[in-house]
Amino acid sequence: MTEQSRVPRVSVVIPAYNNARDIDAAINSVLAQDYEDFELVVADHASVDGTGALLERYRDVPKVRVLPPTPAGGGALANWNRVSEHARGELLKLVCGDDLIAPDALRRQVGAFDAHPDVVLVAARRNLIDANGKQLMAARGLGGLSGCVDGRVAAKASILAGTNIFGEPGCVMLRRELLVAEGGWDSRFPYLIDQATYSRVMVHGNVVALPEVLASFRISAGQWSVRLTKQQSQQATAFHEDFAASHPGLLSAAELRRGNRRARWMAHVRRFAYMWLRRRM
Structure with missing residues (x-):
């Protein structure tokens, strides 16, 4: 063979x-x-x-x-x-x-699947690096989640945070059959293609949040704008509303409003962060 x-x-x-x-x-x-x-x-x-x-x-x-x-x-x-x-x-x-993954990324994430047969997705933290590979921020992500967590709880936590706490795809490993069953990557909300897809997979089982840094996400000073701030916050609230409607009882009306407020706030936070990065570079 x-x-x-x-x-x-x-x-x-x-x-x-x-x-x-x-x-x-x-x-x-x-x-x-x-x-x-x-x-x-x-x-x-x-x-x-x-x-x-x-x-x-x-x-x-x-x-x-x-x-x-x-x-x-x-x-x-x-x-x-x-x-x-x-x-x-x-x-x-x-x-x-x-982007980059750490040399032990696959071993550690596969190990989490082996230790928890009911797990559908494993996520780790990541560093943010600039165009030249210099570290800008260390050990970002997961929003306080740790260990094996119910997938519905994990998806809800990300909505309440108003941001994708699981990070970019390089931070995540998932069961391929569930991605196929869910129709592939979900781009109905283009700026949230990763979070929307993760969420659809996570409701099928448990999730493991690993504290290790297993990926590096490369950012550049030109990735953000006032227009993007508005578009992303609009798409985030639309995704929240859609996910809540698809999973009745998961989010209360008050929690949904909270997640939407956080999404709008986080879009502005990212805009200011990129403005800082532009000056730094």
Whole structure:
């Protein structure tokens, strides 16, 4: 049986888009894992900065499957779903093309699944780094959650916090069959594609929150604006309302109002944080 034909336990997928500067670091952080039973599936999505050509260098690397380029259009959803649909593992982790995972990320998250058979998602904390990889903030995420938690409680906690306490996809590992059952990544609220998807998966079982820092999320000073502040807060409240309606009894009217107020506040907090970052850089 060849490496390419063997079904791995874990699929790491990278939907690359204009990541020429950082894609090597992202891929190498996956290949440097101290856990062996994984595959890496990567596809470029109509990049114009040479990302696709860089990926060709990995075509013959063991564990790596480089897909033909994803056709232009469809936004992030098109490539996120495409690489996820090509995954074969029981467990799935999506890593954006400019982010990093720690060398022990897969081992620790798989270990949490093994220790808790009813778990559907495992999340860890992450560092925030700048474009050059310099740490800006350490050990962010999880909103105080720790250990094994009921998935409905975890989803509710994130809504009450008004933000995605589970972090970007590189922080999370989930059961692939549940992502498939839920129709793939949920982009009805584009700025919350990760949180909305996690929440739909989490209601199927328990969640493990690991205190370790297992990922690094790269941010840049140009990622935020007044327009984005308004759009994200609007989408957050729309997601809250939709999730509450889909799961009657999970959130009271007062809790829903609280989560919506927090979402509006957190959007402004992020805007000011990025303004600070722009001055710093």
